[in-house]
Amino acid sequence: MRYSIARFWRERKSHYKLLGKKCLECGRINYPPGRICRYCGSDQLEDIELLDKGRVVTWSTIYTVPTGFEEYKPIIIAVVELLKTRVKILTRLVDVEPDEIREGMIVEPVLRRISEDRDAGLIHYGIVYRPSLLGERESE
């Protein structure tokens, strides 16, 4: 088996979470996380779990995909603003047709297969977003 099971389990934590860094000096949230706060330069940061529903800010549909990714076509990449923290993330939208997407649409995180190593028999999962089943009523 080419892929290390130990490595997979070590990395699993980051696959199932959306971690940012909260600054203990200025209180702002850094995402993507860095070693120092991008707002005040402090190095007093703590992990914060950001995973949350969000609203679609902008999106782009990719119809030409790399070889091996045809089954995911078209790929919809979106900027989503998380509801609680107002942090903006770049993510993939699933379970939606490109012409159904609206600015402000409420979306929720879901784990999906992002790649498969058939030789090692491993399937890797990551967080993507889909339209929230409860939809617009949750937006305020």
Ligand SMILES: [Zn+2]
């Ligand atoms: Zn700061």
